[in-house]
Amino acid sequence: MEESSDPPFVEFYKNLFDTEGASNKNDDIGAFEDVEEWEVPLIDLSRLHQGGWEGAECKREIAEASQKWGFFQVINHGISSDILEKMRCEQMKVFKKTFHEKADNHRNLNFPAGSYRWGTPSATCLRQLAWSEAFHVPLTDISNMGALTSLSSGNLDLRPVLDISTRKPARFEGICTKQTQIDKVTSWKGQWIVSWLPGFELRDEHAAISRSWACHIVGCPLFADTLRTTTMDQFATMVSEVAENLAEILAEQLGHKSDFFKENCWPSTCYLRMNRYPPCPVSSQVFGLMPHTDSDFLTILHQDQIGGLQLVKDGKWIAVKPNKEALIINIGDLFQAWSNDVYKSVEHRVVANKQTERFSTAYFFCPSYDTMIQSCFENSIYRRFSFREFRQQVQDDVKRLGHKIGLPSYNMSNGHKCFDVKFHVKYVGLIGLTKKAWSHQNLTFLENHI
Numbered sequence: 472m473e474e475s476s477d478p479p480f481v482e483f484y485k486n487l488f489d490t491e492g493a494s495n496k497n498d499d500i501g502a503f504e505d506v507e508e509w510e511v512p513l514i515d516l517s518r519l520h521q522g523g524w525e526g527a528e529c530k531r532e533i534a535e536a537s538q539k540w541g542f543f544q545v546i547n548h549g550i551s552s553d554i555l556e557k558m559r560c561e562q563m564k565v566f567k568k569t570f571h572e573k574a575d576n577h578r579n580l581n582f583p584a585g586s587y588r589w590g591t592p593s594a595t596c597l598r599q600l601a602w603s604e605a606f607h608v609p610l611t612d613i614s615n616m617g618a619l620t621s622l623s624s625g626n627l628d629l630r631p632v633l634d635i636s637t638r639k640p641a642r643f644e645g646i647c648t649k650q651t652q653i654d655k656v657t658s659w660k661g662q663w664i665v666s667w668l669p670g671f672e673l674r675d676e677h678a679a680i681s682r683s684w685a686c687h688i689v690g691c692p693l694f695a696d697t698l699r700t701t702t703m704d705q706f707a708t709m710v711s712e713v714a715e716n717l718a719e720i721l722a723e724q725l726g727h728k729s730d731f732f733k734e735n736c737w738p739s740t741c742y743l744r745m746n747r748y749p750p751c752p753v754s755s756q757v758f759g760l761m762p763h764t765d766s767d768f769l770t771i772l773h774q775d776q777i778g779g780l781q782l783v784k785d786g787k788w789i790a791v792k793p794n795k796e797a798l799i800i801n802i803g804d805l806f807q808a809w810s811n812d813v814y815k816s817v818e819h820r821v822v823a824n825k826q827t828e829r830f831s832t833a834y835f836f837c838p839s840y841d842t843m844i845q846s847c848f849e850n851s852i853y854r855r856f857s858f859r860e861f862r863q864q865v866q867d868d869v870k871r872l873g874h875k876i877g878l879p880s881y882n883m884s885n886g887h888k889c890f891d892v893k894f895h896v897k898y899v900g901l902i903g904l905t906k907k908a909w910s911h912q913n914l915t916f917l918e919n920h921i
């Protein structure tokens with residue numbers, strides 16, 4: 472018999488199934504009834520290139536959706552459907568490996584150790600069990616791997632690939648060649664820095680993009696059987712450009728034109744998470760992914776047509792209608808803190824599907840660990856913290872309590888409120904209301920800024 476690629480959820484979490492199956496209590500997670508399907512605001516990013524009123528209106532809509540929804544969709548984002556399809560194809564191939572190959576990080580998979588995750592090790596009841604598997608990949612490792620491979624092959628060349636409409640380099644492509652324009656390549660703070668030969672015209676935009684060059688110079692023929700790093704890196708690099716642009720727009724709409732994101736969020740400080748939600752025979756009892764907020768500045772999600780993503784809007788769960796052309800953007804905790812609660816990091820979850828598997832890819836736009844997060848306004852709601860501290864706190868809370876607390880731990884305005892939220896957060900749904908109450912005080916404030 473062929474070995475299955477699905478994780479052994481029922482066998483491994485047998486205790487949870489036995490206990491709840493035997494008890495009489497109503498264990499339905501209620502993720503299907505009364506959840507209406509909505510279209511999340513859809514924004515056409517090609518309007519940004521038009522400048523003038525159209526461009527300004529587009530930016531305003533991005534900020535408005537981030538404030539009112541914490542979620543929006545974008546079309547004409549600059550990532551070709553070809554890349555998106557290739558990425559999905561490679562992702563499906565990887566998940567088709569047997570469960571043991573994935574869990575043992577089979578050498579052909581070529582992912583950093585610990586990237587593969589499935590289920591919820593800390594679950595104490597079925598509603599805490601995620602019926603999904605994922606490769607959660609820090610992009611540092613991937614780019615460095617790529618760079619090393621290419622470097623060891625000798626000569627390489629970087630070519631700027633121009634964006635047809637702006638005539639600026641949209642990205643660099645690396646190839647191995649005898650003719651190289653690179654003088655030397657050094658490593659600094661986990662990044663590969665390119666020094667160009669004299670005569671190569673290096674402009675500002677080259678310098679900014681060349682920081683991520685390692686992401687392009689991959690193409691590792693040794694690992695032909697793996698998720699091709701070229702596809703993944705091409706995807707990650709393009710998505711990172713969209714993420715940086717959106718972050719800058721969001722900052723600008725708060726009246727903060729700054730290089731904060733360019734300086735602190737590099738492609739190599741970000742994460743790519745490939746999710747697979749296998750068909751689930753007990754879809755009324757478990758989630759595909761439990762309610763959570765993302766711990767980053769913003770997330771860019773590419774999902775297939777199956778659907779299952781839900782989010783909290785005005786205190787109610789709603790289902791997101793899939794749109795083939797669109798990428799979904801959601802604000803993460805760091806942007807909520809940075810914007811002093813103007814932009815909302817909204818709870819979302821994925822419901823499991825009885826018959827059909829579902830795929831999604833999330834790009835988490837994160838700063839380096841030492842980056843300090845602090846409100847860009849005076850009278851900040853949250854105390855200053857480093858991204859390292861925040862991540863550590865999230866991990867500790869999950870270990871200790873079985874769930875993340877996140878931003879409420881950093882709220883300075885009201886000590887006892889933090890305690891309330893720690894308590895409420897256990898109960899799905901209540902956190903949405905609590906957050907709404909908090910953010911209310913900032914609404915007038917925002918209106919003045921946008």
Ligand SMILES: O=C(O)CCC(=O)C(=O)O
Binds near residue numbers: 774821831
């Ligand atoms: O798969 C999805 O639709 C959502 C994934 C997600 O929220 C995450 O990976 O953080």
Ligand SMILES: [Fe+2]
Binds near residue numbers: 763819
């Ligand atoms: Fe998420």
